[in-house]
Amino acid sequence: MTETSYKTRAERPPLISVAGALPWLIATLFLVLMPVIFPSNSALTIMNQMAITIVFALAYNMLLGQGGMLSFGHAVFMGVGGFMCVHIMNYVEDFELPLPLPLLPVFGGLFGMGLALIVGAFSTRKAGTVFAMISLGVGELIAACSVIIVAFFGGEEGVSGDRTYGLPVFGIEFLHQIEVYYLTAFWLILSALLMYLFSRTPIGRMANAVRDNPERAEFLGYSARWVRFYSFVASGFFAGVAGGLFAINYEILTEENLNLAQSGAILLVTFLGGVGVFFGPIIGAIVFTLLQSVLSLQTEIWQLYLGMLFVLTVMYFPGGLAGVIMMHVIPLRLGKAHLLVMPYIRTLIPAAVGILGLAAVLEILFHIRHAALGDEEMTLFWTTFDSHSPIPLVIAIVAMVAGFWLAKRGAPGLAEAWHRANTPDGVKA
């Protein structure tokens, strides 16, 4: 009896199980089918961008989420990998070397990793503020170098290449967007899987331990510094892969791929998605890219909305979108999720009205302040009106105030329902 129970405990879960592989198979199927559902070129462009952002965000989360290292200069690794790939593209074209294009991201990864080896050698000694500051300094340094070292970074106009060089691979020349999409999707799945497996290895687990309590990890005999270093190098590799994919997709890299704005954007994407869960950055990248491409067509002040969303997320939902999703696992397991439906409807619909009202107020004010002189007509929510007359503004303000007021009134009910849904039966609340 004791022996059997001992045996079952000692048995390690199999590396590949059906339940574990299922999400990956679904994701693969999904990626294969996406171009069939959305065959237009603009959709493919957005999806490519999404895939690259996902790889980069996952790589970034290896630092922030799994290793507890906040970097303000991670775009550098993606950028340098990308720059290197463009150079290799041109080199292969000039000398007609037999290097097939699909292998290019490997080189991007290797160069990103090489740079991470150098930077990580001194930056990973400490986590926290010191690490953040060094990453900022190195990031700014390399971004500023890009204007000076013209031979490598191409100065202001950047470096460009041509992906349709050389031999076709199995008859594919990567002329069409769809071919690039499948190449990107292949690398997305491969790198996401590798990054996931990395997080399951002992070194990936130790990264979590060092994040939570470096002192205790050191007492267990692990060097916190080297654990951080390995995560950093691995993250540099995958950032470089993302850079290689970027190079293939856009065929040009500029200073913009290296600077602080880019590094900040990936921090925003990763945090919005949620740093605590592996799939968080994936959600973040998808939502961010969609917001970026859809919202920026609709409004000029989309970055203002994004900034608000980001600050509010940090303040109220430090777990990000994935954190919000994961919060519902317990009610679902208890079979009490239905308790939440009505309170959600009662709070979220007024809140949505309030948010739309707020957006309308901001849009009207923005139009009043910045539209060309004499242009007093604006279109908002499919209605055209005179932005300088007070009526639309009053309507928007009323909608905003009423929405938020109703949402606030529904909040206690929601909190109570939430509490009940999270309490198992038989436990006195």
Added chain:
Amino acid sequence: MDLILVNLIDGLVTGLLLFMLSAGLTLIFSMMGVLNFAHASFYMLGAYFAYQVSVYLGFWMGLLIAPPLVGVLGALVERYGLRRVHQYGHVPELIFTFGLALLIEEVVQFIWGKDQMPYAIPEILNFTAFAIAGNSIPAYKVFMIFISVAIFIALLYVLTRTRVGMIIQAALTYPRTVEALGHNVPLVFMGVFGVGTALAGVAGVIAGPVLSTFPGMAVVLGSIVFVTIVIGGLGSLWGALVASLLIGWIITFAKSYNIRMEDILTGIGIEKPADLSESLIRDLWTVTSPQIADILPYLLMVLILVFRPYGLFGKRDA
């Protein structure tokens, strides 16, 4: 010789301006252990507020009204934003201030647009104070030096000679004991945050007319301010002063003396290759000091962090 004097004055102006930002930042850091990424954004708000006031009431009222406004805003951010995020730890705090910096930039663009504001030096200060060997020093620069030095002395006096300063210093090291003695430590934190951001606001008000008031002004100065306090040692006021002046002078001198890499390399006996156009290191030969002036502080910071992680004057590891 005369040129050196002119550069010394120019570097002093830049350095003191940096100091006004880094003083507040380093004070906030030593109290709450959080690096306020949005500090330079408050500097930008100072410039914009002062411009808006100066449109109606003139420059001097702007100088008087804008910094307290910025300070109140900063205190509100501490009270309702930072204090909430504090429970999640230092990294989310840093991320919060980073997001705040983005948000403030967007809000400024929302209200004032993307163009540069016509915020100008007041007429009364628009003359040449004196000239050194044909290089005129504008009166406004003298005014900037005067204001920054006055603020530094006032800050030093308040921190070391008054009761409030004593409480602040005590709260830096033993917040719990100070709280037990009956002082409202969270209020002290809020006050320090407010005063720190108000100082950044003052810097914005007086720098706005010379460095131009535009939505990117926070980004331009933001990272340099960080670099300054890291070099000086996090939490050290004297370190912030020394590092600010050091950086001010390094940038000014590198920009005004055109030192070319080519001269240095041939000076130490390396032959210049005949044909540079194909060489991979051609940029190394053509680099000049004005080109790299702006990245010298970052280089210095990385070196400092590698070899002396607590900065020039810092007592503790961050």
